[in-house]
Amino acid sequence: MTKFIFVTGGVLSSLGKGIAAASIGAILESMGYTVSLQKFDPYLNVDPGTMSPYQHGEVYVTDDGAETDLDLGHYERFTSSHSTKDHNQTAGKIYNSVLTKERKGVYLGKTVQVIPHVTDEIKLSIKKVVDGVDISICEIGGTVGDIESLPFLEAIRQFGLEHDPQDVLYIHLTYVPYIKTAGELKSKPTQHSVKQLREIGIQPSIILARTERPLPQSIKDKIALFCNVRHECVVEARDVENIYFVPLMFAEQGLDQLVCRHLGLKKCKPNLKKWYELKEKIENPKDIVKIGIVGKYTEYKDSYKSLIEALHHAGFINRLDVQLEWIDSSMFEKDESKLKILDEVDGVLVPGGFGSRGIEGMIKAIGYARENKIPFFGICLGMQLTCVEFARNVAGLVDANSTEFDEEPPYKIIYKLRELVGVEELGGNMRLGSYPCEIQTKDSFVYKAYKKEVIHERHRHRYEFNMEFRPILEEKGLRFTGISPDGKFVEVVEIKDHPWFLGCQFHPEFKSKPLTSHPLFRDFVKASYENRKKRGSKK
Structure with a gap:
């Protein structure tokens, strides 16, 4: 029989419900339980796929091709749980399902209402992902008091009534601010948040109190008294140096x-030995390594959440403190002399993205890394621009481009997926989810990283390499070391005469974990550190 933990949040958003839920999952897994983690988002978008990174942050992609909330990335990084499209439900998806059923006559002519039809749909979604799972952890997005989250809170209230009390646990993450002028921590926001939750009919059994400073026992006792919980059930969720210390x-x-x-x-009896070993590695790096991320969303770091974490994971395994330098590629378009800034980093990474802003600057940065033997890693868009840069500056295909940025370039090095496979419908023009890749030669960076001949990685893109240009680029030295089994798609490109130069069409960051760094990130950071040591006297 599956047991359920519901994690809610109060006072304000961005308190870290996702990390709290993931950390609880990590602890339970260390006891030997199987866990599943699910996110309910109150917004009306069906999924975050069409939302701006500035609005929502990163879109996290699952193996089955679902575009989901970035908290699912935390779930998979902290635990061995496997997320699918059913592990991220939005209000838009729930209402869409209800309305589809209504149009089909499923409700037999009844008046369709929030209660019971929407709440029943939410409860069905909760139960959909629990087969073979000991404990299901469900995070309710938003903040208690928001009108959007009311149907979800009502649904989990009903869920608690419909199940044995020992099978359902409510945990509320709230905020205890420190008022500097008064020199005091204040529990009143937490009291009001729990009051609102209790008015809905939910009594939390555990309160996680997010705070910048240690909570004195007097504050914990006050929260316990006014929020109707046992005093030992007020748990401090203090700011930590690293999110992997939270469990x-x-x-x-x-x-x-x-x-x-x-x-x-x-x-x-939790066995957190591996987490303590990780903590020791994080706190005692042998050295630093600087990675320059050349992109277009550099002012909003949540756009690259999984990427950032994957680089840090690679630092952990190499016992290095990975320091990230955020570089807006558009600066290189205005002044090429600024490319010299890349000499100050040990490795260069160009991540994925959409749109034309800053593209020429990224191409210049790739060329600079290639010519100056700086370890380079291009991901998705970064891989596509690697091919464009090589075509222009090595193969002599002047004005080569992607049709994403020029509809009719002289040389279409990169073009739309639908042009390749003949798909015209809007919903079919992206390659999403996990796809296989065959590694072409053992004498390659990619094989040395994976030690496998076939790998599976997650994708999120709508443009592909044009195979017509493979022979000429190959002749000039671009290596096509990863190809899809059907031979249609280029997955990995490399340059051999280079310390480490690789571009991949997929997003390896989605499968990296703190306890098991992704092999490509591991080797890229290692090569960057070797570059740092080699050029040590110049830094």
Whole structure:
């Protein structure tokens, strides 16, 4: 019988419900339980796929091709849970399902209402992902008090009534601010947040109090008294130096025992040895390495959430402190002399993205890394621009381009997926989810990283390499080391006479974890550090 944990948030957004839920999952897994993590978002978009990175941050892609909330990335990084399209539900998706059923006559002519039809749909979604799972953790997006999240809160209230009390646990993450002028931590926002939750009919059993400073026992006792929870059930969620310390912080306060007691769990001895070993690596790096990220969303870091984490994971395994230098590519378009800034970093990475802004600057940065033997990693758009740069500046195909930026360039090095496979419908013009890739030679950076001949990685893009140009680019030295099994798609390109130069069409960052760094990021960071040591006297 699956048990359920519902994580809600109060006072304000961005408190870290996703990391809290993922950390609870990590602790439960260390006890030997199987966990599933699910996110409910209150916005009316069906998914975040069409939302601006400035609005929503990164779009996280699952193996089955779902475009989901970035919190699913935390779930998969902290635990071994496998996310699918059903693990991220939005209000838009829920209402769309209800209205589709209504049009089909499923409700037999009844008046369709939020209660029971929308709430029933939410409850069905909760149960859809629990087969073979010991504990399902459901995060409710938004903040208690928002009108958008009310149907979800009502649904989980009903869920608690319909199940045994020992099978359902409500955990509320709230905020305890420090008022500098008064020199005091204030519990009133937490009291009001829990009051709103209780008015809905939900009594949290555990309160996670997000705070910048240690909570004195007097504040914990006050929160417990006014929020109707046992005093030991007020758990401090203090700011930590690294998000991967959160499971340890919770366990050291006995959160694992509180969860076990409420849910009647028998296996209650967490084994967090690997997490403590990770903490030791993070706190004791042998050196630093500087990675320059040349992109277009550099002012909003959540756009590259998985990428950032993957680079740090690579630092952990190499015992290095990865320092990121954010470089807006558009600066190179105005002044090429600024490319010299790339000499100050140890490796250059050009990530994925959409749109034409800053593209020429990225191409110049790629060329500079190629010519000056700076370790380079191009991901998705970065790989496409690698091919364009090589075509222009090595193969002599002047004005070569992608049809994303020039509809009729002289040489269409990159073009739309639908031009390649004949798909015209808007919904079919992206390659989403996990696809296989065959590594062409063992004498390649990609094989040395994976040690496999066939790999599977996640994609999110609508433009592909034009195979017509493979012979001429290959003749000039661009290596096509990863190809789809059917031979239609280029997945990996490399330059051999270089310390480390690789572009991949897929997004390897989606499969990196803190305890098991992704092999491409691991080797890129290692090569960047070798470059740092080699040029040490110049830095």
